[in-house]
Amino acid sequence: MHLSRNHHQQLLDWAQAAAPSECCGILRGADRRIIALQRADNVAADSRRHFEIDPSALIAVHKNVRDGGIPLLGYFHSHPNGRAAPSADDASKAAPDGSIWLIIARGEITAWQPMVVDGQVTGFSPMALVLEG
Numbered sequence: 339m340h341l342s343r344n345h346h347q348q349l350l351d352w353a354q355a356a357a358p359s360e361c362c363g364i365l366r367g368a369d370r371r372i373i374a375l376q377r378a379d380n381v382a383a384d385s386r387r388h389f390e391i392d393p394s395a396l397i398a399v400h401k402n403v404r405d406g407g408i409p410l411l412g413y414f415h416s417h418p419n420g421r422a423a424p425s426a427d428d429a430s431k432a433a434p435d436g437s438i439w440l441i442i443a444r445g446e447i448t449a450w451q452p453m454v455v456d457g458q459v460t461g462f463s464p465m466a467l468v469l470e471g
Contacts, residue, residue, distance in 0.1 A: 339438060339449040340371040342471045346447060352377055353416035353442040359385040362415040364399050365438060366408040373408055380415075388427060389415040412438030422446040424462040432459040440467075 352361045362380045367373035378395035382388040391413065403410055417425070422443040424432075432439070434454040439462065441448050450462040 339440075339465050340468045340470055341440075341447075341449075342372070343469050344471065345372060345375055346469055348375060349414060349440065349442050349447055350445060353418070356380070356416060357418040360387075360389040360416050360418060361442070362389040362391050362413065364391065364395065364410065365412040365414055365440065366399070367411040368409050370438075372411060375414070386418070410437070412440070414440035414442065417441060417443040422448040424450050429459050429461050432462075434459050438465070 352363070355361070360380055360382070361377065363375060363377040365372050365375060376395065376399065379392040380389045381392050382390040399407075399410055402408075420443050422441045424439065424441060428439070428441075429452070432452045434452060434457055436451070439450045439452070441450065447467060449465040449467040451465055452459040453461050453463050
């Protein structure tokens with residue numbers, strides 16, 4: 339997964355600004371290259387321990403993609419009091435659609451892809467994150 343240094347810093351800044359709540363948003367791009375980030379409101383009932391991307395932001399992105407916009411590549415969120423790896427809760431909420439996940443925690447960003455067995459996400463496998471620029 340390729341990420342610009344500017345986007346890397348933006349994600350770290352958003353995570354720090356949102357703490358102690360989780361920040362979250364949408365990754366857009368193609369060919370394993372993140373071209374754009376979109377921060378979204380975290381509408382989870384307990385935003386300090388969970389994230390839920392505002393459904394209106396997701397709908398807007400899907401409409402934009404249908405109209406020829408930058409493809410949806412995946413999602414990001416932070417773990418303000420945890421580690422930069424997916425939680426069991428993340429696996430239970432992930433869709434088996436091949437979306438990439440970035441997780442931000444304690445100044446680190448990691449990339450993950452859901453592992454799917456019989457149409458269900460069973461966990462995540464790590465991906466290399468290459469910083470550019």
